[in-house]
Amino acid sequence: MKAGTPYKYKFLNDMKTMTTETITVANTNNTNALPEFGRWRDVERLFGIKRGTLYNLVAEGKIKSVSMRRKGNIHGCRLFHLASVSQYLNGLMSEQGNHPAS
Numbered sequence: 001m002k003a004g005t006p007y008k009y010k011f012l013n014d015m016k017t018m019t020t021e022t023i024t025v026a027n028t029n030n031t032n033a034l035p036e037f038g039r040w041r042d043v044e045r046l047f048g049i050k051r052g053t054l055y056n057l058v059a060e061g062k063i064k065s066v067s068m069r070r071k072g073n074i075h076g077c078r079l080f081h082l083a084s085v086s087q088y089l090n091g092l093m094s095e096q097g098n099h100p101a102s
Contacts, residue, residue, distance in 0.1 A: 034046070034082045034083065034086065035082060036081065036082065036083070037066070037079040037080065037081060037082065038079065038080055038082050039077065039078070039079060039080070040054055040055075040078070040080065042080075042082070043080050043082070043085055046082065046085075047085055047086075047089065049085065054080065057085075057088065058080070062088050063080065063081065063084040063085050063088050064080070064081035064084040065078055065079060065080045065081060066078070066079050066081075067079075
């Protein structure tokens, strides 16, 4: 679809028209940037830390996480602070005499 071409979509049985415009995103040249938060599967995929170990690290206060749920709900979504996981692993490397590549 060409930029600026109107298209229609159905929203609550109401037809609305929107136009699309091309936007330019600045090139940050940082391909290693992590999102700020992720679910446990993201942590496992990025760092190789299994779910049980991850929750133990949270309980020990070694990494940060937050439970996101609506008031009154029993279930929610736990998000892990990915920078704290990275800092924890870099700290382990320093303790063991290995230094992370900067």
